[in-house]
Amino acid sequence: MIEVSHLTKRYGDRTAVEDLTFTVEKGFVYGFLGPNGAGKTTTMNILTGCLAATEGQVTIGGYDIFDQPIQAKRLVGYLPEQPPVYMGMTVEEYLSFVARAKGVPLRELEGQLAEAQRVTGVADVAGRLIRNLSKGYRQRVGIAQALLGQPQVIILDEPTVGLDPLQIVEIRQLIRRLGRERTVILSSHILSEVQTVCDRVIMVHRGRLVAQGTPGDLERQFAGKVTYRLSVKAAPGEVHQALEPVDGVTAVTTAPGADGRLEVEVSASDKGPAMDERISFALSDMRIPVLRLEREQASLEDVFLALAQEKPDPEKGGPKARRGWRMGRGGRA
């Protein structure tokens, strides 16, 4: 559906997106994930023709967004970070304007307007001025606008930012519903959002692609590396002696803890339940008392953090890059 190859965007000497290549297939909800300043908005603006790329190519349904922008844009509905609504218009007037500007034929106009309003739940505020609507409703109007013209791809830039928790849940449900019939790409810096809403994840960091796949794929990719955290009462030498020969253990590190305990971190390549037992038997064979044994499995969050750290970039990035990012409630198993 969408092919992005070697996409690069520079602002003066700052590189916002660098050599980004990925493919978006039909019928999935894609999560475009990365911390603030990772180049998500820049990429989405390029995909929708709002911004020109420095290098690289984007084709949508076979049309090049730079060479055949009109045909390509017909296939895309876009909700920018800030919903592009005219405050002085009513919802109905606004949606009808967008539909006509997108070239929706008159005989389909009424039907499409009604459909977009029904799906996004704005039908009951259709006659109100957008100025008087809450942020959540403006966001819905923005999504309704993106649906007009029946595009095959819906691109949503941070659709849940600035909404209250109830609105967030509603918008996420809406996105899931949209994903049943269309291809949806949404950007987010919140992991839990991507985990709950998306079928595919594209992770970017500092303008580069760091990973892609299903949320499960990415977890599995890293699930090979399971970490066990233990508290034991023993000398470091004994612990190393006991654990290093165990099948599957790749590394053992120790650090002195409180009350004369020893904090041990064991990295293993096998994550089955047998691994827990092997570790605990190995220690009990040496008569080492185990006070605590915890398994830490890689969650999407760990995957993201690990990947982000794996590719350090000496470049400092722009002001946005320094702001950091909010963690979701993405859990540790």
Place this chain on the structure above:
Amino acid sequence: MSAIYERELDSQLNGLTGYVYGALMLLFAGIYVMVSNLAGSPDFTNVLYSMTFLYLIGIPLLTMRSVAEERHQKTDQLLYSLPLSMTKIVLGKYLALVTVMVMPIAVMALYPLVLNALATAGSVSLKSAYGALTGYIFLGMALTAVGLYISSLMDSPALAAGACFIVLLLAYFLTPLSEYIPSSGLASLAAFALAAAVFALILWRATGNRAVALGLWLALEGALGICYALWPGQFPGLFAEIAGWLAIFDRFDNFAYDIFDVRALVYFASVTAVFLFLTVQAMERRRWAA
């Protein structure tokens, strides 16, 4: 394009600016007609001649929000993502602005007929009155294109209005101002050098690219120096002549003397085309920089 046209027209008619512009035009038209035509003069063209200065206030009011407001409210992102060419978007907006601009003038077009019916001013020549109205509308269309372009360069409507007013004011007084420059070749050269510096300064402020602005300034000044060294005979009076080309308001003068000046109409149409083209370019350039 019709959707863009209607939305722009709607926003003009829902806001105050369109009405302020219309009221201003009609108020002054009324005053001039009263003191001139109703006092006995049958010359309607003189009313329009006196009213060209109203564009100085009217056009910035009318055009300031056209693009700058979209950018301010971030609704320009919608325009960029629409499956419409930028030319169509700009044309739709421009035609809506022209529609609002023409509305009070359409009312004024009734005045010559009313005056003839009242017959207090003797017989008003309809031929010259409607000729001058045509010229007046063409002048307004050209100035609207200038205003639209300036709005497309700015991020806030207030800035756009201010910049547009200054530009129009300079154009309005360009001829009397250029008369202050002595007609000697050296004075002409100095005036060009100053104009080049101002141009480079504006370019620097507009693009934020100091190297390019500085380079262009040096290149312009160098070219001026070379031209002056090669053809010093061409320079006396040259600045005033070029200023005369740019003095857009002066082109209306002939209409006030009962001359239907087709060359002036072509001039206004050319200015319109050039500034609409520049507006499209300015909008396209935002794709690269924004």
